[in-house]
Amino acid sequence: MLLISDIKLKIDHDESDLRRKIEKILHHKLNSFEIVKRSLDARKEPLYVYTVLVDIADEDRYLSRNIRKYHKPDLKPEYLKRNETCIIGGYGPSGIFAAYRLMEAGYRVIVFEKGKRIKERQKDVERFFTDGILDENSNVQFGEGGAGTFSDAKLTTRIKDPYIDYILDIFIRHGAAKQIKYVNHAHIGTDEVRKVIADITDYLVSKGVEFHFEEEISDLLLSDDRTIKGVKTAKDTYYCDHLLLGIGHSAYKTVQMLKEKGVFIEKKDIAVGFRVEHDQKLIDERQTSSLIEEANEYFLRYKGEKGVYSFCMCPGGMVIPAMSDNNTIVTNGMSYAARDSGVANSAILIQITKDEFTDGYDYLHALENKAYAYSGSYKALSQNIADFINGDLKELIFPSTYPLGTVLYDFNNFFSASDLQIIKEALKDFDHKIPGFIASGIMVGPETRSSSPVRIKRNADYESINTPRLYPMGEGAGYGGGIMSCALDGIRIANGLIFNYGKVSEN
Ligand SMILES: Cc1cc2nc3c(=O)[nH]c(=O)nc-3n(C[C@H](O)[C@H](O)[C@H](O)COP(=O)(O)OP(=O)(O)OC[C@H]3O[C@@H](n4cnc5c(N)ncnc54)[C@H](O)[C@@H]3O)c2cc1C
The missing domain is CATH 3.50.50.60 (FAD/NAD(P)-binding domain)
Structure with missing residues (x-):
């Protein structure tokens, strides 16, 4: 097989344009081809850059800087009647x-x-x-x-x-x-x-x-x-x-x-936190890929005394109740294939090391129960991010996508004093990276099930x-x-x- 790289096409093309371009490169009609990679080159006019695999006879005559031979491994296991x-x-x-x-x-x-x-x-x-x-x-x-x-x-x-x-x-x-x-x-x-x-x-x-x-x-x-x-x-x-x-x-x-x-x-380390929600436009505005159909995601990481990071970001998605036990609240995120809710959400988590708890499940359940006890139902806890930073508790700047509704809660009561400080430093850092992250965002939580304890x-x-x-x-x-x-x-x-x-x- 031949691996052909660095095939550039304008953003608004379809698969037949790509086929024609490969045929032009090879001077040969194709039966089929497989796309291996597509990336966006947004340095000038945005272009898609493809790498493709082509099955063709007499491979040696096509080899060049961008065209090389490739052996696709057959990973299917050998079938034997195994008596186990x-x-x-x-x-x-x-x-x-x-x-x-x-x-x-x-x-x-x-x-x-x-x-x-x-x-x-x-x-x-x-x-x-x-x-x-x-x-x-x-x-x-x-x-x-x-x-x-x-x-x-x-x-x-x-x-x-x-x-x-x-x-x-x-x-x-x-x-x-x-x-x-x-x-x-x-x-x-x-x-x-x-x-x-x-x-x-x-x-x-x-x-x-x-x-x-x-x-x-x-x-x-x-x-x-x-x-x-x-x-x-x-x-x-x-x-x-x-x-x-x-x-x-x-x-x-x-x-x-x-x-x-x-x-x-x-025991092992875990992480806990909350979801943040923003108008998807705020995230799109800072990304070239908003010009095209690619997902507008973000990955944020803050290295303070402890790590704080965004996790499982769902563009155009919704925050969902993800509990499996009665009388607990656990949030998470999901999106449909179209990612078209207009709202971006992501978890913001702080690392909790295994020395901070005796039994990780008990630790997490205590937080989930505490949230339920405050809410009195499966409504999630919520607060404007700016209010969290300032120790205030005003009506949400927009309603959460969480389907069961939310109750206002001051997340300053949720974390230890030292973790609070690190989370707030992290949010300020994220606000530099995505201007408006604090003023235009709400938090919904808690999020406690991101990994196993x-x-x-x-x-x-x-x-x-x-x-x-x-x-x-x-x-x-x-x-x-x-x-x-x-x-x-x-x-x-x-x-x-x-x-x-x-x-x-x-x-
Ligand atoms: C809301 C949500 C959104 C997520 N989004 C993403 C995402 O977009 N991308 C991503 O990569 N990851 C995502 N994750 C994480 C991802 O789903 C998990 O990492 C992954 O599913 C873990 O796979 P697993 O096979 O280890 O276990 P799981 O998927 O958790 O499956 C374990 C299964 O075991 C069953 N089970 C448990 N105990 C028993 C038992 N004793 N007997 C029989 N069955 C049992 C459970 O019912 C369950 O179905 C998301 C998770 C959640 C909850």
Whole structure:
């Protein structure tokens, strides 16, 4: 294959213009081509710059500075009838992609997910967003697709790994737009990602993967030397050779069960804060990409005595109630594919180190309960950012997108004195970077579930360090954060099993 880089086109072009341009470069008619990368050159007149892959005979005659040979790795695993059963607990990105890969390699795969399938889950989430009736097993955190299903489904990651393309190809095969492979800051949007995930599940079912929705793993079966033999649910006992657990950061009950079974778990740092909302125009005004259809995001970071940063920014999105426990308030953000709400939101988080708490879940629950106690309902806490800085509490300068309504609250009562000072310094710094960030913004919160407060420690073979054949994965295990890194973690674990297949089964 040939990799052709530095192909420049004006902003208002379509795919046929790109095809014609490649054909002109090669002096050859194309059957097909694949876009590998598209970036924006906004130095003068804005241009898109493409890198594309072309399958063509007699490659050597085309080689030049911008045209080189490329060998696309085939990452599909070898299919063997493998005489082993893998149980997967949790069907978020880590569970989905581990199941996909293990199925492709020929394992018997059984998936347990405590939440419901997307269609039913969506009804529960919508009922919560409108009536405030929370189902603790079917919500923004729990159910088919995991935590990223009601999200912006941003696919950004800093990880460089050939399996990133493998994951994106699977998303595309099941209905996601092709652009996710080549635009900067790709996102799918909650409306689209729900269809993609449901399609993946149907496909896995057609390939023999066994699914148990609304069935929570409630206990482990261990042999005398602590090796995993199987799991228990309220319905039955199931045996397996390997147990892959991708339970997410909100599975407090399951983590408690693992602790009681003696699985080695340690504390880790977390972050807490609130969402900020601004008119999307304020964010667009400072970015060249507002000229075109690319997302207008921001990434803010302040290095004071502790780190403060923006997280999971949702352009044209909404702030949502993301709790999974009654009598708590947790906010997060999501966007539809069109990102057209006109309001930008993002979390602003301050780092909390593990020395600052005894039990991370208790620490977070205390904050979430405190917010609920003040609100007296699932209405979120809110304040103008300027009022927070000045210790004032006036009516919001515009209403929040949070669907259950908000109550005014002085966030000066939420953080410790030292954290307050750092957060305020950070907000002033962000205001220099985005003028109007303070005067034109509101805060809504709290946001407490950005990562897991524990790490279920594993060894170099991705196994729990004291429970053989247990493979903790993804965000809940403390080995991922975000859709792509958790999906990748699931694949890493599946690959560990696939590549060790003969050796493991002889033990
Ligand atoms: C509102 C929101 C918006 C987000 N937006 C983005 C975004 O735009 N981009 C991005 O990269 N990331 C985003 N994230 C983060 C991302 O969703 C997570 O990092 C990712 O989903 C974690 O994947 P996971 O597989 O580790 O676990 P999860 O996705 O959390 O899935 C875990 C699953 O395990 C199930 N489970 C738990 N315990 C058990 C048990 N005992 N038995 C059976 N099942 C169990 C749960 O029901 C859940 O479905 C967002 C998260 C939220 C909540």
